[in-house]
Amino acid sequence: MWHKLLMVGVLASSAGACCAQAQTRMPDMQLAGVVPRNSAEQFELAFWESIKDSTHVSDYEAYLKAYPKGRFAALAQARIARLRAAAPGAVAAPPRVKEAPARPAPTTATAAAPAAVPARTAPAKAGAEIKDCPACPLLVSLPAGSFTMGNNASDPSETPAHPVTIGAPFAIGKTEVTVQQWNACVTARACPAVAQPAGTTATAPVRDVSWDDAQQYVKWLATASGKPYRLPTEAEWEFAARGGTATAYWWGAQMQTGKANCKECGQPWSDAAPASVGSYPANPYGLHDTSGSVWEWVSDCWHNNYKDAPADGRAWDGPNCRVRVIRGGSWREGSAYMVTSTRFKYDASVRQLQNGFRVARSLR
Structure with missing residues (x-):
C-alpha cells in the first residue's frame, strides 16, 4: 500500500511524460533528482527517501512535523499507525528530522x-x-x-x-x-x-x-x-x-x-x-x-x-x-x-x- 501512495506523490510532482518511466523504476528511484537541486521540494523528497523504509515511528513523526501538508503526509500517517499497531507498548522517541542530500x-x-x-x-x-x-x-x-x-x-x-x-x-x-x-x-x-x-x-x-x-x-x-x-x-x-x-x-x-x-x-x-x-x-x-x-x-x-x-x-x-x-x-x-x-x-x-x-x- 505505501508503495502505491509513494507513487501518487512522485507522479503528482513529475511531468506527465515521465510517468511511465517513474512507475517502472519507482522502488530504486533517486527522488532528489526529480526536482531542482537545493529546492524545498528536493529537500522534502530527499528527506522521505532517507526514511521511507524506517521501522521507527519517530522518523515519520519528524517528517510530518517538518512537512505537515507534504506529499507523503498520508503515507507517513499510515506507517505510524501500522508500526504502533505492531508494537502497542512502544513509546515514540522525540521528533527528529533527516534531510540527506543525494x-x-x-x-x-x-x-x-x-x-x-x-x-x-x-x-x-x-x-x-x-x-x-x-x-x-x-x-x-x-x-x-x-x-x-x-x-x-x-x-x-x-x-x-x-x-x-x-x-x-x-x-x-x-x-x-x-x-x-x-x-x-x-x-x-x-x-x-x-x-x-x-x-x-x-x-x-x-x-x-x-x-x-x-x-x-x-x-x-x-x-x-x-x-x-x-x-x-x-x-x-x-x-x-x-x-x-x-x-x-x-x-x-x-x-x-x-x-x-x-x-x-x-x-x-x-x-x-x-x-x-x-x-x-x-x-x-x-x-x-x-x-x-x-x-x-x-x-x-x-x-x-x-x-x-x-x-x-x-x-x-x-x-x-x-x-x-x-x-x-x-x-x-x-x-x-x-x-x-x-x-x-x-x-x-x-x-x-x-x-x-x-x-x-x-x-x-
Whole structure:
C-alpha cells in the first residue's frame, strides 16, 4: 500500500511524460533528482527517501512535523499507525528530522585533490593528548597550518576549493562525545537528558542531540575545566579530519573498507546503531571517526557554498542564523559520504538520531 501512495506523490510532482518511466523504476528511484537541486521540494523528497523504509515511528513523526501538508503526509500517517499497531507498548522517541542530500558515488575525479587550488597541508604532526578534567573528553593538540578546504569535483556545496590558514594551534576531541561524557553534564544539571536507543553503551557516540544541546555541553565543559571549550569551526574540523592529507579520504584517493563506520565500509556494521567511538583506525592526527559514525555539529552557519568564505579558519556565522553545518556523514550513509569534504546542514534546534559532535578549544 505505501508503495502505491509513494507513487501518487512522485507522479503528482513529475511531468506527465515521465510517468511511465517513474512507475517502472519507482522502488530504486533517486527522488532528489526529480526536482531542482537545493529546492524545498528536493529537500522534502530527499528527506522521505532517507526514511521511507524506517521501522521507527519517530522518523515519520519528524517528517510530518517538518512537512505537515507534504506529499507523503498520508503515507507517513499510515506507517505510524501500522508500526504502533505492531508494537502497542512502544513509546515514540522525540521528533527528529533527516534531510540527506543525494550525493554522487566517488569517482576518480572526486578522489583527486582539487585541481583549481594547489593542495597545502599542515607542516607539523599532531601533538600531545590533553585531559583537562576527569569528565572531559580526551583532546589532541593540532598545529597551526594551511590546507585546501573543499572539493571542486564533488557536491556543489563543497566548492570552490580554497586555501585556508589555521593561524594558531588548537585542540580537538580525539573522538566524538560519548554517552558517558554527555551524562556527566546531565548529572550536573547543565545538559538535558536525551534518551538514547535501547542497548546503547556508555562508549557509543551520543546522538539525537541538537546544535543548541551541544552549546549547553561546551558551556558546562568550559565551566568544569576552566578552559575555553567550544565546537570546532568548520575549517578547523576539516583541517583536523584531513590529518595533513590532501586526498579525497584521509586514508588515500580511493575508498577502502575497514576505515570508517558506514554501511558500505565493510563489516562489522549494524544499521541499528554506530559502533563505540574509537572502534575504527585513527587518521594521521590520531582522531577517530571523522568519517562515518555520527554527523558532527560545527559552529558555523550554513552557506550554500564557499564563495566569500573566510580564509583564516574562523567560524563563518550570520545574523539570526538557525541552520548550522554538520560534517562527516554517519554510519547509515554509504561510502560516497565518507569523502572528507562532505558537508550538510540542520536546524540548530532539531534533534536527529544520526547527529552528534566533538569538542574543541583554543590553546592560546
